[in-house]
Amino acid sequence: MSLKPFEIEVIKHLVPAQYLETILSTDNKIKVKSTGHGYFLDFKHPKLSESRIVYSEPLVAGKFEDLELGFVIFVENSEFTLECHGYDKPIPANIRDCEVKINLA
Incomplete structure (x- = not known):
């Protein structure tokens, strides 16, 4: 499984430039877990921080049809987690295969 565009x-909007290469070049196993209102995508990488870091600014918004999406990134214990969540409607299970438009709010 790989990262979607x-x-x-x-x-690229949320993570500082000095960490992008490590994160985007991962060949580690990516896991995706549905939450019913979105999903968590995670993988481990030995170069990632052990300490908890949360990347939530600038506010990055996604849109698919009439769905509004939000994103937060967590790094802790050498694990990267991207959270994708909906605001007022559940996200379809196949959202990763959809054409999601990204913008800065």
């Missing part, structure tokens, strides 16, 4: 765009 819209996920890469989100990561």
